[in-house]
Amino acid sequence: MSTTNERLHWSFLRVRVIAGNTFREAVRMKLFLAMTILAIGTLASSFLFQEFNFGSSELKFIADFGFGGMTVFGSALAVIVTAQLFYGEIEHRTALTLLAKPIYRSEFVLGKFLGAWATVACFLGMVTICLVFALWGRETSIMAEYPDQFESGRSVHYVAVIGFSAIQALRIGILCSIVVLFSTYASSSLFAMVMGVLIWIVGQLQHIATEAWTAGDSWLLKGVYAVASFALPNFHLFDVGDQLALGENLPGAIYGKLGLYALLYVSFYLAVAGASFNRREL
Amino acid sequence: MTPAIAIKDLIKDFRIPGSDARLRAVDGLNLTIEREAIYGLLGPNGSGKSTTIKVLLGLLKASAGNCELFGTSSENASARIRVGYLPEAPYFQRFLTGRELLEYFGCLSGLKRAGANDRIDELLERVGLEDAGDRRVGSYSKGMLQRIGLAQALIADPDLLILDEPTAGVDPIGAADIASLITGLKAEGKTVLLCSHLLSQVEAICDRVAIMSRGRLLCEGTVASLTENTGKDSIRVDGLSKDGREAVETLANEQGGTVSAPSRSLEDLFLELARNTEDPL
Ligand SMILES: Nc1ncnc2c1ncn2[C@@H]1O[C@H](COP(=O)(O)OP(=O)(O)OP(=O)(O)O)[C@@H](O)[C@H]1O
Ligand SMILES: [Mg+2]
Numbered sequence: 001m002s003t004t005n006e007r008l009h010w011s012f013l014r015v016r017v018i019a020g021n022t023f024r025e026a027v028r029m030k031l032f033l034a035m036t037i038l039a040i041g042t043l044a045s046s047f048l049f050q051e052f053n054f055g056s057s058e059l060k061f062i063a064d065f066g067f068g069g070m071t072v073f074g075s076a077l078a079v080i081v082t083a084q085l086f087y088g089e090i091e092h093r094t095a096l097t098l099l100a101k102p103i104y105r106s107e108f109v110l111g112k113f114l115g116a117w118a119t120v121a122c123f124l125g126m127v128t129i130c131l132v133f134a135l136w137g138r139e140t141s142i143m144a145e146y147p148d149q150f151e152s153g154r155s156v157h158y159v160a161v162i163g164f165s166a167i168q169a170l171r172i173g174i175l176c177s178i179v180v181l182f183s184t185y186a187s188s189s190l191f192a193m194v195m196g197v198l199i200w201i202v203g204q205l206q207h208i209a210t211e212a213w214t215a216g217d218s219w220l221l222k223g224v225y226a227v228a229s230f231a232l233p234n235f236h237l238f239d240v241g242d243q244l245a246l247g248e249n250l251p252g253a254i255y256g257k258l259g260l261y262a263l264l265y266v267s268f269y270l271a272v273a274g275a276s277f278n279r280r281e282l
Numbered sequence: 283m284t285p286a287i288a289i290k291d292l293i294k295d296f297r298i299p300g301s302d303a304r305l306r307a308v309d310g311l312n313l314t315i316e317r318e319a320i321y322g323l324l325g326p327n328g329s330g331k332s333t334t335i336k337v338l339l340g341l342l343k344a345s346a347g348n349c350e351l352f353g354t355s356s357e358n359a360s361a362r363i364r365v366g367y368l369p370e371a372p373y374f375q376r377f378l379t380g381r382e383l384l385e386y387f388g389c390l391s392g393l394k395r396a397g398a399n400d401r402i403d404e405l406l407e408r409v410g411l412e413d414a415g416d417r418r419v420g421s422y423s424k425g426m427l428q429r430i431g432l433a434q435a436l437i438a439d440p441d442l443l444i445l446d447e448p449t450a451g452v453d454p455i456g457a458a459d460i461a462s463l464i465t466g467l468k469a470e471g472k473t474v475l476l477c478s479h480l481l482s483q484v485e486a487i488c489d490r491v492a493i494m495s496r497g498r499l500l501c502e503g504t505v506a507s508l509t510e511n512t513g514k515d516s517i518r519v520d521g522l523s524k525d526g527r528e529a530v531e532t533l534a535n536e537q538g539g540t541v542s543a544p545s546r547s548l549e550d551l552f553l554e555l556a557r558n559t560e561d562p563l
Contacts, residue, residue, distance in 0.1 A: 006360065006363050007360050008359050008360040008362075008363055013389075014389070014390055017386065017389045017390060018390070021375070021378075021386055024377070024378075025375065025377050028377040029377065092373055093369070093373050094373055094374055094375050096341060096369050097367065097369055097372060097374065097387070097431070097434065098387075098390070099340075099341060100339045100340075100341060100362060100365075100367040100369070101362065101387065101390045101391050102359060102360070102362040102363045102365075102390075102391060102392065103359065103390055104359050105359075279343075281341070281342045281343060282336070282341045282342070
């Protein structure tokens, strides 16, 4: 028996193992089945409008529909799935055995976040694949009907469609980290979900508040706004669907800018989550 | 050599939600548990046994005092490197099979991938789950959960095992198997901290015991010193003939005493009957 005391090193391997197991839970909960049905349902419903036959503007309609579904269902899933996968572990007391192992709680927090994020990212990926197929198929048949509109080849910029969903994955990463943060503090998964939805809505409307609050001359409101605008992400920045006119790509710089923005917020929320979870009693 | 577990002046208060009052679950506990021994922690329900264990493992924060495992403070994750833990009424990721659960916990406890499968097979057999290893944990019975819990505690071959009621919900044969498994661990040079309400079993396998009540330590010592018979007014006589027995009964009655047949415990009877039937699981 050794008498020297080893030191436990923070290990990304354990983070990966926890993330992998979290993802496996999502798979076995049949979440993916539900998500696939959701993805196909979203796009199928856009075809209800097919009879209007708008020509190439119909393609924009399908794309907008897909983008909207991706954002709304993706965000809702992010809140539900993260709360379930993170808080569920505390709720069912499985975290007790896990955290009695030689692991750091920050490893658990990061692993759970990555597993939940990967789950929702898979949903985004599935919607994207469906969307690309739907657009391609519809474009092909419209091209045959109205060849004069397509003299310069296909009008949909498919790389931009994939770029859009990559940007949504960043948005959802931030949302997942927020739900993780609330889960470390929560005493029910409902609390984590409600807070997640609240921050999602506030983050979405933040740019509107900007106009209202900065226009007034109350210092208090301005102060509250200043704090809130730093602590909360501005999700409107990720609404690039409008900028993304069909046939044009997104400016390359936007990926870098939003990527950095997401990275900063995710790191910030996870750092706070780690600190909060360290103090939590199980 | 540093002891396996050292608890100094440990106090643990729980806040009662919605009021300023606090509940003192552990009240000034001092305990030292030396290595290579089986130590029984006893006490009635709610006496603070599980709370003490959770503080030891860093799952709860001490309100005052401190705990060390092999000389490292419990607040430090490094303290848990050589420790295996079976929580009371354990509950595991139900979507995993028994084997996957052991793989998962093995990875997290630093079990090397090479040889992991052999280790898992060996443990499944050791706890009597060799036929259930590929079934989902969600479908396990209460006693099977205890068994897989024991296996996950042993997965990384720890030097210290903390077992919170390992025999709760386990059938008598299983409980006897677990007892012999625990004595086997001691023979391998490991330390075991055991909480149990099966006093006859504790008496049989523990080297030392501590008895707690309301968060305080009532007594502590070797089993022999605590169970030493101080009452000298009952005796046991064996190997008498029928006539001899009658003579003893007559004599005893004359002296104002009684003679009665020794009782066999229900546990003995159950074990004997059940051992004769095949396929216990
Ligand atoms: N998380 C908690 N919050 C509030 N009180 C708690 C909490 N955990 C335990 N307690 C209280 O602390 C006291 C000791 O509980 P503990 O679980 O340590 O008892 P125990 O000795 O393990 O009992 P048992 O034999 O029933 O397992 C009890 O009064 C219990 O109600
Ligand atoms: Mg207990």
